[in-house]
Amino acid sequence: MDLEAIVQRSEALFRDQDLSAVKEWKSRTGGKVIGFMPVYVPRELIHAAGALPVGVMGAGEHAEIIRGDAYFQSYICRIPRSTIELGVSGKLDVLDGFLFPAICDVIRNLSGMWKILFPQKYARYVDLPQDFGAAGRAFYRRELEGMAEDFTRLTGKAVTAEALRRSIKVYNENRRAIARLYDLRSEAPHLVPTWELYLILRAANVLEVTEHTKLVEAYAQAARQSKRPERDYVRVVVSGAFCEQPPLGLIRALESSGCYIVDDDWVLGARYLVEDVIEDGDPFDALIDAYATKTVSTASRYESTALKGKFLVEQVRSRRAEGVVFAAPSFCDPALLERPMLQAVLSEQGIPHTGFKYAENTGQIQSIKEETGTFADSIKLWGTA
Amino acid sequence: MSTTTTADVEKEPSMILQKQMIGDHFHELARAKELGKKVVYTFVPGNLNELIWAFDMLPVHPEINALQSGMRKKSGAYIQEAEKAGHSEDVCTYVKCDLGMMKKGNIGPTGERLPAPDLLLLSYTGCFTFMKWFELLQREYGCPVAMLHVPYQGDGEITPAMKQYVVDQLRDSVIPLMEQVSGKKLDLERLKGFLGSSSRAEDDLCAIWDSAKHKPSPIDSYFGGVYYIGPIFSAFRGLPQAEEYYKSLRAEVDARVAAKRGPTTPDGELKDQKFRLVVEGPPNWTSFRDFWKMFYGEGAVVVASTYTKVGGLYDRGFRHDPANPLETMAEYCLGCYTNRNLPTRVDLIEKYIEEFAADGFVVNSIKSCNSFSAGQLLMLRELEKRTGRPGAFIESDLVDPRYFSGANIKNRLDSYFQMIDAKRASSPT
Missing domain, CATH: 3.40.50.11890 (Rossmann fold)
Known part of the structure; x- marks a missing residue:
């Protein structure tokens, strides 16, 4: 399948509120x-x-x-x-x-x-x-x-333990495929526009996992071979959008305002575990260990001050990001209470940041675009926001 | 029992006693460092007061500081201070009030400075925001946090696994950290003594709640109730002062029952009780007295409320059990009102409406408090459907004066009272 067809299919899945793909899976498999x-x-x-x-x-x-x-x-x-x-x-x-x-x-x-x-x-x-x-x-x-x-x-x-080990294996494969796609985007963000990556990721919500892994791999391969111009954008990490999702138009607007998004936390469930779950031994122990020790840092997990912000700073450093855009849903207690703590850590580290609120049906995209555009411009001009 | 008039407000002897207790406590807190006492900040729901006292540490409850700031008209400035520092206008105003108060010198209700905490005891019970709140405070104070995750009653029951989880955390992490901070080993017998005292005070408090079944009701279980819970939900549960307070309060209430008298309001006795109500949700603190007057001014008395159960549902049978100290503390934390799922909350309010022969119920929906508020509109429908009694829905905030619209609330309540009247008039007698 070519790039356009993969993206179109993913967008169709994303927009299908009748969950036709799920119904089709159900009638096919019972x-x-x-x-x-x-x-x-x-x-x-x-x-x-x-x-x-x-x-x-x-x-x-x-x-x-x-x-x-x-x-x-x-x-x-x-x-x-x-x-x-x-x-x-x-x-x-x-x-x-x-x-x-x-x-x-x-x-x-x-x-x-x-x-x-x-x-x-x-x-x-x-x-x-x-x-x-x-x-x-x-x-x-x-x-x-x-x-x-x-x-x-x-x-x-x-x-059964056997069935669970098999499931762990296919989800490990899926997470690895997604991680490779994220790495590709960070290496060549002009080849992997985030709005496309987002649609690929959202497909994980409705597709059977092995089918989704194939979709991710097919997209990554097609994106790698695509010819897309590289732009003079700043590299940013988006943080705070782990639950209610921003509208697709807002993600596109963030990019077109002059930001290459090189890491983010939307559809976070698909990337919550950052390492493989152990595939042999007691599978319950493996899932417990993964949850306790191998996850992203996010606002819904308790974290002491000593650790607060470290994950985000590491994301910025490893992705060579130049700033952080905090995007949180209105009235989202976890994201909005977390934000000042993360902002303080970023400021201590000299990492520029900006922030806005949205709702899943936000119509005020232009004003947000202007804000992130100004943020991108200020980094380009002065290296700071 | 005689009432006292203080600055044109009627007060019962128990209120004066409570004021004295709180004053003494804040005075001791102000001198904590010179007394060599360690200070523990902790939250009201699922608080481990007995354990704190067993280590000779002094408890501070940030929500109580915030509500006191609200009642003293200081919260608005504190909240703005926190918002200036980058906190969103969308989030819990208790948190912002506390942070703003700290930025302004951490002056408590008695005008004395509160000491910084030596330990943040994060009993994460029934409110997600508690967790972020103490993460924020830890950043400010740099002291250790004892994290106690209290699982939620998702299926409306306390399972053995939940109880074991809380006990394990108490034994393996909370108590060892408290021992480290206090420099003392836990004296289990002493802890049992505090738990036994709690249980006796809880008995008296339950008798007080139960008295509202009388007609006229001798208490207001919401506006008066927030005073009644003061000692047991704050620093005093487990201490002889709390036992003394509840004995005294119970005697006052018994005397009112015998004399068929109503509760004391700021304007004197509520004599003509036209409406018996159940209230769900916390009160507004910034205009507390005006808010109360909207009820008693129309002859409405609250016979049961859910807010007064955030620090424990003793009226449903729970008592601290000194024979099983860790298990009983776990059960206490797990049983607090906002740790119960929505269907169980609806069941409880339905029982209150029936048991206390209420004419209807009022939901005061608080902008700041998702733990209470999310789902209340469905609760309203369910309760109307199940009980046939009318419900009213009003909105305000805990301590943000910008979200208290007195005229709107009064209009809505007046219409509601008229509706109950109309319903009565149309019902066959």
């Missing part, structure tokens, strides 16, 4: 489908039960919210209201279950709302431990075992 909210759930467990994990990241910029607004006050972010909209309008009927991982109080409470609104459907709050030592590991094992029992009940297929 398998069950389990949705999950951002940021991280161990998709390997779902896969090992023969089910399809499906990422739900709200309804994006094009959905008209008719009933969802009636469930949330104006000062609550948009992703829960558009997710409710999808639910009450029947667009998530294809899901046989829905996971709500620990990220913030809004998604946490959404898990209870789901139980009230859709009592016939399986819904589970996934409590990810904030203690990364022995106590947290023991608790997380029980969480994983509990989920495995639930998925077994739901699918009729036991989550």
Whole structure:
């Protein structure tokens, strides 16, 4: 498939709120489908039960919210209201279950709302431990075992150690393919526009993992061979967009304002683990170890001052970025409370930064574009913002 | 029991006693360094007061400082100070008020400077923001953090794994760090003594909540209730002073029941109780008295509330159990109101409406507090559907005076009271 066809297919998947690809998978395989909210759930467990994990990241910029607004006050972010909209309008009927991982109080409470609104459907709050030592590991094992029992009940297929090891292997392959694509973008950002990479990444939400890995590899190969002009853009890392996603138009505007995005944290669940999960031995132990020690740093994980900002600074250094753009959804407590701490670390390190807020349906793209354009210009002119 | 008029506000003896207790505590805090006492900042929900006292350390609760700042009309300036320093207007105003207060010298409610913490005891119970709050404070103070992750009751129950997780953290990381900071080994017998005292105070508090089943209700379980929870939710649970306070308060309430008297409001006794209500959500603190008057001025008394359960649902049977110190502290943390899932919260309010024979319920939705607020509109619908009783939905904030629109709230409440009246008039007797 050529580059254009790959991007078109990914964009079609991205815009398809009816989840046709998921329905097609379901009718072809007869398998069950389990949705999950951002940021991280161990998709390997779902896969090992023969089910399809499906990422739900709200309804994006094009959905008209008719009933969802009636469930949330104006000062609550948009992703829960558009997710409710999808639910009450029947667009998530294809899901046989829905996971709500620990990220913030809004998604946490959404898990209870789901139980009230859709009592016939399986819904589970996934409590990810904030203690990364022995106590947290023991608790997380029980969480994983509990989920495995639930998925077994739901699918009729036991989550065996062997099946889980196989799933770990295919997800490792997927993460490696995505990591290679991110490396390629950082090496030659003009060949991998972020809006395209974003669409490829979003396809991970709806495609079976091995199919997605092939898509990522095909895109990377086609992008590498593409002929695209290199521009005089500054290299930036985007931080804070790990849950509610910015509209695609905003990502394009960031790039066209003069920024090569060389790292980011959107669709973070697909990149949450930064190293391979161990493929032999006890697979539960392997998933626990990966969660406790091999992840990105993000606002929903507890972090002491000694570690705060180190991951971001390392991202900036390793990607040779010249600045950081903080992009957080309005009313997002994790991202907005985290931001001043990260900004302080960046300032101490002499790394320029700017920031803005958005919603998944933001229409004020021009003003954000002007802001990031000015940021890029100031770095080019003076090396600082 | 006699009431006292202080600066044209009616006060019960228990209120005066509480004021004295709080004053003494802040005075001791101001002298903590010279007394050689270590200071622990910690949050109200899931607080481990007994454990702090067992190490002879002094607790500070930043939410209480923030609400005190709100009541003293200082929070607006503190919040703006934090926003000037780069904090978003979107996030929790308790956090910003606390940070702003710190930037302005950390002066507590008695006008004395609060000491910097020696330890941040992050009991992460029922509120995600707590975690970020103490990350922010750690950056400012540079002291150690004892992280206690309290899992959420996602399925509406406390599982053995949850309890074990909290116990493991207490035993393996929280207590060792407290021993290190305090320089003392934990004396388990002493801890048991504090837990036993807590349990006795909890008994009295439950009798006080239960008294609202009387008609007229001798207490207001929300506006009065926030005073009643003061000692047990803050520094005093586990101490003889708290036991004394709750004995005294219970005697006052019993006397009002015997005399068929209503609760004391700032304008005196609430005599004509026209509406019995249940309230969900925290109050607004910046205009607390005006807000209260919108209720008692119309003859509305709150007979049960959820905010007064953020520091423990004793009325549902929980008591600190000195025989099992770590397990009982774990169970306490796990059981706090905002650590319960939404269906369980709806169930609880439904029971309150029925048990306390309420005419309806009011949701005060707080902009700052997603832990409470996200999902409240669905709770409103569910409760109306289940109970047939009308609900009102109003919006305000904890301590940001910019988000208290008195006229709007009063209009909405007045309409609500008229609606209850109309409903009564149309109901067959």
